Amino acid sequence: MRGRVVQRRVPASPWRDLLTLTLLPVPLLAAAVTASFHAGGTRRWFGGRSESQRAEAQAAKDAAAAAFYELDTAQRDLRISIETITAVDDSPAARRAVTDFQQFGARIDEASGRYITAVDAHDLDRDDLEASVAARARGELARAKDDLVRVKQDLDRFAQGLGPLLGKAETQLARLAPAVERARQALLAATNALDAVRQAGLKADDLAARLAALGPELTRLNQGAGQHGVPETLERAERVARDAEAVRAEAQRLPEKAAEIDRRLVSLRTRAQALTTRAGQVEPVLSELRRRFAAACWQDLQRVPELAAENVKQAETKLAEARTARDEQRWPDATSRLSTVRALLNTTDESVSAASDRLRRLNAVAKDPQQEIDRTRFAIRDAQRLAMAGRATPDPRHARPLDDSVGRLDRAVAGLEGRHPDYWHFLTETEAVRQTVARVVAQIREDRGGAA
Structure with a gap:
């Protein structure tokens, strides 16, 4: 059958x-x-329901595995971000981010542990898998997946909050390599400039010492940020580059500085010689002042010849010291001595010129004092017109000093009467009156400008 x-x-x-x-x-x-x-008769007799539960459980297992992989990937990526931040930033916010990430690690371990337990607890490939067992496996795997997804969502939000810290850290890390390279190039340029200066016969010992002091800093830069930290390495690189650049610039200017010192030595020596000649001409000027004018007009000039001679002598001594410093290539000392010489010669020049200028002005006012009087009265009247512009009465702050200036000028003019007038007093008084008037005019304009 x-x-x-x-x-x-x-x-x-x-x-x-x-x-x-x-x-x-x-x-x-x-x-x-x-x-x-x-031989698997259950799967043939009840295959529909059992296989459906097995398929649903397998789908839940696959979904949980995907969630586990995504969470693990996110954790790995975030760990790199945290390490980037901690390598650069030691602020309270950065330390708090590390603590929060460690707490997330505990949550991730718990969720991952539940997932692994659920996977190990059920063999979905068994031929005799019962429908109830498959359903229970599906539920446990679905719950494990939900836990993994929730932790992943929280981790993503935490990662988004790290944006400012991470951006700052990445910016500093991006600056690190170029900064270190700039420092190395600056040191190389300084070394080359110093070598060129030495080949030109200039010692530049102070620059060589400054460059040698940067050697240990270069060693620390070569050791890297891993040993010394990113912020410290960045700061060191910038400092080394700045100091090396200063050495390079000074080395390149050194030949020009030497030539400038040589020029100043010649120029100041020539000027000292000329002042010696001019100082010898002061005595005849003083003799004429004594002969023609009252004592008050020339007493303050009595020691000009003596002081001029002393200053010129001292300037010549400093010039000799500057020459010695130049020959020994002590550039700061040479520059300092030359500055002293210049100041001495300026003072001498002013005092010698003062005698000749005094005689010229006294001759002019003795011949025609009216010109000085008219000049001063014009300044007063011009200021008075400005003070009254747009006003019925002047401001007392302006009127009082102008009125005082009128009286002061009248007294100075009256002082010219007599047999031996003090023309120098007259000249200093009229000059003082014009200065007072100029201050009043400036105050009026400032007040009106502020009001506008």
Whole structure:
């Protein structure tokens, strides 16, 4: 019977299986039923529901695995960000970010542990997997996935909050390599400039010492930020570059500085010689002042020849010291001595010129004092007109000093009467009056400018 069924190629169906079993002898039927259970008969009899639960559990397992992978990737990426921040920033905000990340690590370990436990607890590939077991596995895996997703979402929000800290850290790290390279190039340029100066016959020992002091700093730069920290390395690189650049610039200017010192030595020596000649001409000027004018007009000039001679002598001594410093290439000392010489010669020049200028002015006012009087009265009247412009009465702050200036000028003019007038007093008084008037005019304009 069974052979005939196979020969007639009856289509496979449950009814066909039932018919075949019915036609078998009873012992064989029992053996077949037993074999069907042991050989996966459950999956054939109840395959629809069991396989559906198995598929749903497998889908939950795959979803949980994807969530686990995404969380692990996010944690790895965030760990790199935290390490970037801590390498650069030691602020309270950075330290707080490290603590928060460590706390996230504990949550991630807990969620990952639940996921791994759920996966290990259920073998979804077993042939005899029951539907209830598959359903329970699906539930546990779904809960594990939800935990992983929630932690991932919180981790993403935390990562977004690190944006400012991470941006600052990445900016500093981006600056690190170029800053170190600039420092190295600056040191190389300074070394080359110093070598060129030495080849020109200039020692530049002070510059060489400053450059040598940067050697240990270069060693620390070469050791890297891993040993000394990013902020410290950045600061060191910028400082080395700045100091090396200063050495390079000074080295390049050194030949010009030497030439300038040489020029100043020649120029100041020539000027000292000329002042020696001019100082010898002061005595005849003083003699004429004494002969023609009252003592008050020239007494303060009595020691000009003596002081001029002393200053010129001292200037010549300093010039000799500057020349020695130049020959020994002590540039700061040479510059300092030359500055002293210049100050001495300026003082001498002013005092020698004062005698000649005094005689010229006294001659002019003695010949025609009216010109000085008119000049001063014009300044007073001009200021008075300005004070009254747009006003019925002048401001007392302006009127009082102008009125005092009128009286002061009148007294100075009256002082010219007599046999030996003090023309120098007259000249100093008129000059003082004009200065007072100029201050009043400036005050008026400032007040009106402020009001406008």
